[in-house]
Amino acid sequence: MAEETRRVVQSGGCQCGRVRYALYAEPSSADICHCRMCQRAVGNLFMAVAGVPQGEFAWTRGEPALFQSSSAAERGFCPDCGTPLTFRYLARNEINVTLGSLDEPARVPPTRQYGIESRMPWWRELFDLPGITTEDDPPPGGLESLESYQRRDDS
Numbered sequence: 441m442a443e444e445t446r447r448v449v450q451s452g453g454c455q456c457g458r459v460r461y462a463l464y465a466e467p468s469s470a471d472i473c474h475c476r477m478c479q480r481a482v483g484n485l486f487m488a489v490a491g492v493p494q495g496e497f498a499w500t501r502g503e504p505a506l507f508q509s510s511s512a513a514e515r516g517f518c519p520d521c522g523t524p525l526t527f528r529y530l531a532r533n534e535i536n537v538t539l540g541s542l543d544e545p546a547r548v549p550p551t552r553q554y555g556i557e558s559r560m561p562w563w564r565e566l567f568d569l570p571g572i573t574t575e576d577d578p579p580p581g582g583l584e585s586l587e588s589y590q591r592r593d594d595s
Contacts (some may be wrong), residue, residue, distance in 0.1 A: 453501065454525060457591030460501035460527070461537065465492050470539065470548045470579035481506030481515050482524045482538065485560055489527050489536035490548045497535050514560040 446464045453460035468489030478487035504516030504525050516526035527536040539545045553559070579586055 441484065450542055450544065450545060450547065451500070452525075452537055453591070454504075454521050454523035454541065455590050456521035456523075458502045458561045459499070459504050459518045459522045459523075459525060462498050462500050463492050463496060463537070464498070465496035467537075467548055468534075469552065470550045471536075471552045471554055472550045473554040474557075474559040476558050477509055477526060478527075481509060481527075485563070486553075487524070487527070488539040488550055490539060490542070491536040494533050497537075502572055539562050 448462045448464060449466055450463040451460065452463075470488070470490040472486045472488050474486045479485060481487060502518075505519040506514050506516050508514045508530075512531070513529050515524065515528060516528075517524050523541060524538050525541050526538070536547070539548055539550070542548060575583065
């Protein structure tokens with residue numbers, strides 16, 4: 441079936457908007473990986489991804505830069521803004537997209553965790569920390585003076 445006639449189930453892309461993708465099937469799984477390689481790849485405590493078969497995925501604008509992070513896997517990211525976008529085992533016919541790069545990440549809740557040997561010992565305590573909204577802690581000059589260079593999720 442041609443990509444033009446398939447129904448897009450989810451879409452996503454990078455922070456600057458140069459690279460966009462479409463999923464033509466619901467992800468079969470969504471996972472969090474705490475391993476050190478994933479932590480470094482996304483610059484965070486874990487990487488959250490959801491997978492679809494390669495044939496159910498397409499780049500719709502631009503293409504990512506690729507980094508082969510091991511003999512088993514490669515990772516895609518925007519060559520302009522650096523947003524981590526994909527993870528793929530070379531020997532599998534599946535591609536994983538980072539949940540944060542999805543336009544609607546709340547639709548794909550993680551169901552498993554991997555690499556828990558590298559999970560931060562204080563992981564469970566994070567949700568008990570005091571919280572504040574962005575509106576209640578604006579940047580210098582206030583939110584009204586803030587000009588975002590990030591593309592909107594609906595564009």
